[in-house]
Amino acid sequence: MSDTGEFVAKLHDTQQKAEKNKAASGSGNPGKQLPNKQKGTGK
Secondary structure (H helix, E strand, C coil), X not given: CHXXXXXXXXXXXXXXXXXXXXXHHCCCCHHHCCCCCCCCCCC
């Protein structure tokens, strides 16, 4: 049964990371996104 507990803990951790990444990327709120950097000559 310890495998089940480990799986649930890993699943929750993965879900928390996904929520954090979603918030950081500004998904659903384009105003919070960081501007894209243009590398190169900047034409």
